[in-house]
Amino acid sequence: MSGATKLPDEGIMALSDRPLRSVLYIPASKGRALEKARDLPADAIIFDLEDAMAPDEKAAARALLAEDLAHGGYGRRLRIVRINALSTAWGAEDAAAIARMDCDAVLLPKVESPRDIDDLRALTGSLPIWAMMESPRGVLNALAIADAAGMEGFVLGTNDLAKDLGCDTGGGRAQLMSALQTCLLAARAAGIACVDGVFNAFRDEDGLRAECAQGRDLGMDGKTLIHPLQIAIANEVFAPSSDAVDLARRQIAAFDEALAKGEAVAVVDGKIVENLHVATARATLARAAAIAAMESA
Template sequence: MSAAAARPARPRRSVLYMPAANARALEKAKAIDADALIFDLEDAVAPDAKEAAREGACAAASSGEYGYRELTIRCNGLDTPWGRDDIRAAGAAAPSAVVIPKVSSAAHLAAVSDLLDTAGAPDSMRIWAMIETPAGIAHAREIAGFERTDAVVMGTNDMAKELHATITPDRAALVPHLATCLVAAREAGVTALDGVYNDIRDADGFAAVCRQGADLGFDGKTLIHPSQVDPANEAFSPSLDELDFHRQVIEAFEAAVADGRGVVTVDGKMVENLHVDEARRAIALADAIAQR
């Protein structure tokens, strides 16, 4: 199991990509209610702006000006002219994690980890591994289980491209592969983040995909626009009604155990140990959200 599994979970319902070449966007991010930010050096940055973006991302990550928001930096791939320098610079800046695109294997992550160590990154600094290629899907278990992995991030656009698949409203072509990666994350005890939704004008479509991701079991969603933050936070948070039911489950089960019974009924539903575990997980998440 990953070393990340031993650490308490933190809310990662909304994880917003911010283009690190855009100083105004980096400033605006300080007031956006996202659980986590990804300062992006990859897709959102033109080649001639890569080095300036790297400086901006590292300065932002080490500024201490983003409050409760978890800060990460998405580096360029190791197969690009910028990837290794990105990782070394991020290691020195020491955000919560580096986000690595198109991870193909545990060996890929070992190379990233070595670069972080060379840069003097703290042992607490993690890797968020993007799974977006056939190789990544095929090696999802070893990627999620790598000792420095703290999250697996679905790169659904590249995944669809590499698979020659079409992204339909129900994402039918991608769901089997999303599930494969989710199982790997759950086995390793790391966060699983769903991929982005491309149409920022389609609020209903976005809400539906958030519900699907939450129903599948993802912890949160990566986002491309601030308008998506509040709907994602809502979709991946337990509702007040759910929390009330979870508290009833725990109270009823504890009373049943005290009476020597292992099964109890709450609102006509049979409750066992597994339901209590889920209730406690949901309440712990709600408490973590409240403490941000």
């Protein structure tokens, strides 16, 4: 899959060769923004044909985006296009157009059941599908959606979800925690990626860092962003620290040494290291290597 891969027999998610620390929304109608995005250090870009477009802009934006993607130049960044919901006047035309665009995946908004994914797949064929998880019904059907054919990732739409729930998104997001974890559990069970929702106050660096850290600690693969100023913090927070990489290497070395002695357990820094810890350590090193490859491309 494009975003995350399941390690054999371990059930632990690791980033693939294209990390998802920073996933930036770009309006598909803004030619200058599209051009600038080629040089931004985001891991992935969501080219938006939905919320960022006025109704009378949508057809022109679709044509502009097709032309822009055909020119290439986005390097190893994952290129995801968010279309309009199939229930709208633009959704079916978006889907037909996206099937011919040079992109990596299509992002479907307002997903509430696996049938939504099946309907899209009938229009886009083998193009990988991501789902916006942004309604109570969608969250409650998260596992069935994650298991649908063609699915590769979830993007959490926390603003829409909060609106439907009638809750605030501040205060550590306790009000949204059950929904966040339900979607993450479903994604991990199905072996697909899961990217956290946006942080609206894009000039609040401390707030963004705290929410990125929360998403990372929950197990999210990265964070969706609304402004290029947010990229550096997301990239930093969702990357393994030098201490984490060092510990992972020492855990693997100690465990390998224990196995050579016929033992199944090692000790590092006074803590037990078993095979499950080694699987996590290998995932950490794989993530660090993927990020290094991304940044050197």
